[in-house]
Amino acid sequence: MLKMMMRNIAASSSYCTSRRWRGMPCLHSNSTVVVLANDYFAFLHSQPSKPIKSTRTQLEQPVRNSPKITTVEDAFNVFDRMLQMRPQPSVVRFNQILGQVAKLKHYLAVISLYNQMGASGIRPDVCTLNILINCYCHLNQMGFSLSVLGKFFKLGLEPNVLTFTTLINGFLLENRVVQAVELFNKMIKAGNCQPNVFTFSTLIKGFCMRGDNRAAIQLLRKMEEGVCKPNLVVYSTIIDSLCKDTLVDDALNLFSEMMSKGIAPNVITYTSLIHGVCKLGEWKEATRLLNEMVSKNIFPNVFTFSVLVDTLCKEGMVVEAECVVEMMIQRDIDPNTVTYNSLMDGYCLRGEIGEAQKVFELMLSKGSVVNVVSYNTLINGYCKNKKIDDAMMLFLDMSHKGLVPNTITYTSLVGGFCKVGRIDDAQKFFFKMQACGQLPNAQTYSILLDGLCKNRQLSRAMQLFGEMEAKKLDIDIVIYNILIEGLCIAGKIESARDLFCGLSSKGLRPNVRTYTIMINGLCIGGLTSEAENLLVEMEGKGCSPDGCTYNAIIRGLISNKETSRAMVLIQQMVEKGLSADASTTELIVQLLSKDEVDPALLPLIKESL
DNA sequence: AATCGCCATT
Numbered sequence: 301m302l303k304m305m306m307r308n309i310a311a312s313s314s315y316c317t318s319r320r321w322r323g324m325p326c327l328h329s330n331s332t333v334v335v336l337a338n339d340y341f342a343f344l345h346s347q348p349s350k351p352i353k354s355t356r357t358q359l360e361q362p363v364r365n366s367p368k369i370t371t372v373e374d375a376f377n378v379f380d381r382m383l384q385m386r387p388q389p390s391v392v393r394f395n396q397i398l399g400q401v402a403k404l405k406h407y408l409a410v411i412s413l414y415n416q417m418g419a420s421g422i423r424p425d426v427c428t429l430n431i432l433i434n435c436y437c438h439l440n441q442m443g444f445s446l447s448v449l450g451k452f453f454k455l456g457l458e459p460n461v462l463t464f465t466t467l468i469n470g471f472l473l474e475n476r477v478v479q480a481v482e483l484f485n486k487m488i489k490a491g492n493c494q495p496n497v498f499t500f501s502t503l504i505k506g507f508c509m510r511g512d513n514r515a516a517i518q519l520l521r522k523m524e525e526g527v528c529k530p531n532l533v534v535y536s537t538i539i540d541s542l543c544k545d546t547l548v549d550d551a552l553n554l555f556s557e558m559m560s561k562g563i564a565p566n567v568i569t570y571t572s573l574i575h576g577v578c579k580l581g582e583w584k585e586a587t588r589l590l591n592e593m594v595s596k597n598i599f600p601n602v603f604t605f606s607v608l609v610d611t612l613c614k615e616g617m618v619v620e621a622e623c624v625v626e627m628m629i630q631r632d633i634d635p636n637t638v639t640y641n642s643l644m645d646g647y648c649l650r651g652e653i654g655e656a657q658k659v660f661e662l663m664l665s666k667g668s669v670v671n672v673v674s675y676n677t678l679i680n681g682y683c684k685n686k687k688i689d690d691a692m693m694l695f696l697d698m699s700h701k702g703l704v705p706n707t708i709t710y711t712s713l714v715g716g717f718c719k720v721g722r723i724d725d726a727q728k729f730f731f732k733m734q735a736c737g738q739l740p741n742a743q744t745y746s747i748l749l750d751g752l753c754k755n756r757q758l759s760r761a762m763q764l765f766g767e768m769e770a771k772k773l774d775i776d777i778v779i780y781n782i783l784i785e786g787l788c789i790a791g792k793i794e795s796a797r798d799l800f801c802g803l804s805s806k807g808l809r810p811n812v813r814t815y816t817i818m819i820n821g822l823c824i825g826g827l828t829s830e831a832e833n834l835l836v837e838m839e840g841k842g843c844s845p846d847g848c849t850y851n852a853i854i855r856g857l858i859s860n861k862e863t864s865r866a867m868v869l870i871q872q873m874v875e876k877g878l879s880a881d882a883s884t885t886e887l888i889v890q891l892l893s894k895d896e897v898d899p900a901l902l903p904l905i906k907e908s909l
Numbered sequence: 910a911a912t913c914g915c916c917a918t919t
Contacts (some may be wrong), residue, residue: 396910399911425911427910428911430911460912463913466913469914500914503914532915535915536916566916567916571916575917601916603917605917606918607917609917636917637918638917639917641919642917644919671918677918678919709919
């Protein structure tokens with residue numbers, strides 16, 4: 301169980317879902333936009349003007365009379381008709397359309413509609429401008445968001461709590477937490493536009509996105525003391541964040557605290573908790589929570605079930621995951637794209653690509669939306685299983701469907717080409733992705749570097765490494781391990797040693813793998829005593845050698861005809877409960893057959909074998 | 910009467 305837990309923790313830290321910015325530096329601390337924002341705070345201090353009397357007339361129809369809008373096309377059609385109506389419908393009707401299109405996440409379309417409104421002489425109100433600001437925020441265009449503030453001035457409109465909350469959210473979406481907090485504090489100080497529960501939860505969500513649970517909880521405590529009490533959303537946000545960090549106990553504590561304050565959880569709260577316990581492999585606890593929620597008449601939905609399917613799949617329990625899907629169907633909850641994508645990934649992880657392909661075809665036949673993630677999952681499955689041609693077929697197929705391959709798609713394919721030794725094609729794809737506007741990330745580089753090193757193209761690898769540094773990509777120890785190993789294998793032990801020694805100056809610490817690679821490299825270069833020193837050194841630095849390390853040094857000693865030293869280390873290895881691998885065993889057997897081993901050591905060697 | 914916040918996948 302512990303092992304399972306550790307693996308899960310490792311897996312969860314390597315892939316963050318909604319934490320887009322965790323660990324990322326803030327890139328915008330001093331832009332001109334900040335100045336704009338500061339100018340703007342004049343609004344906060346100005347006296348609120350008298351509320352403008354509603355100009356509504358009987359001519360206006362309530363919203364239910366307008367046709368239901370489900371697509372952008374609908375919206376544009378309705379909008380065009382409205383523009384031609386005389387008298388013109390009120391700005392409220394236009395806001396409804398804009399709001400709906402924004403909900404469909406077609407932010408550019410909203411901006412275009414807004415511009416058409418202006419051209420037709422329709423005067424925007426506060427709501428219109430708030431929607432517009434929100435669209436710019438979601439397009440990561442805070443500069444434009446803030447420039448909309450000028451429009452408020454021009455039109456004599458007062459920005460409200462929503463305006464500022466939206467701006468705070470915009471800053472957070474760009475990882476500009478400092479500006480978000482500044483604006484929040486200015487709202488409080490100014491006194492005429494106090495943050496409401498939306499403002500608080502937005503900021504709390506921002507803290508959670510960066511993994512700063514402490515700040516989130518601190519703000520929660522402030523709310524509890526103040527007039528704006530935390531609600532279900534606030535608690536759920538933090539509970540989810542704690543669960544994402546597998547701090548399930550803390551999450552459960554906050555959960556009971558919330559309930560003791562009379563706030564009832566909903567399906568979302570339970571889904572977060574179930575996700576948390578599932579990631580720890582605590583299936584019993586997951587079952588308990590499921591039973592508890594049902595007993596409260598809160599029923600698991602497609603999200604809840606997808607969490608179960610996904611975590612079961614990641615544990616290799618695809619059969620159980622299939623059972624959950626069956627259960628969903630029995631309960632009339634349709635599995636969605638995410639459910640099927642998880643299931644496909646589960647099959648791919650087990651190398652059962654045929655089964656994954658079947659799920660894919662089931663999605664197509666059921667009319668489920670097949671999205672970029674679906675293709676990525678299957679393409680990744682084929683690549684990992686050395687079926688690059690099948691992967692390429694899917695790649696072409698997705699483009700035909702108008703789906704745009706992203707960085708993950710290309711990274712899988714680059715890796716797939718490397719895996720089958722087609723290093724030139726891998727590089728071609730690496731260029732192609734950039735030509736298509738998809739930026740390679742550290743993962744992409746890492747995969748290509750590995751491929752290049754394994755194919756003895758060391759200088760090209762070093763060139764790419766330089767590119768990574770120039771692009772200020774996050775270069776972690778894994779990248780260095782690849783390069784150091786490449787240099788060692790190529791016999792460039794001096795360069796390898798230089799990289800190794802330079803690690804601390806880059807703020808990186810060698811891990812077991814780094815030491816093992818260096819030890820192996822030193823042995824290959826005949827520098828066995830230096831290798832032995834390194835073995836002692838790593839232990840001293842709190843990095844215990846593992847089986848691979850011992851095998852590397854033992855093999856190295858035997859190859860360098862230092863049998864007695866090898867015997868000492870075999871003994872050490874056995875004492876630590878580690879054992880020889882196949883290639884080390886072979887070497888030991890050869891020694892035995894040549895009678896080069898002290899018979900006194902035989903029982904020991906047998907134990908190791 | 911319209912705008913802002915919470916849950917799932919590569």
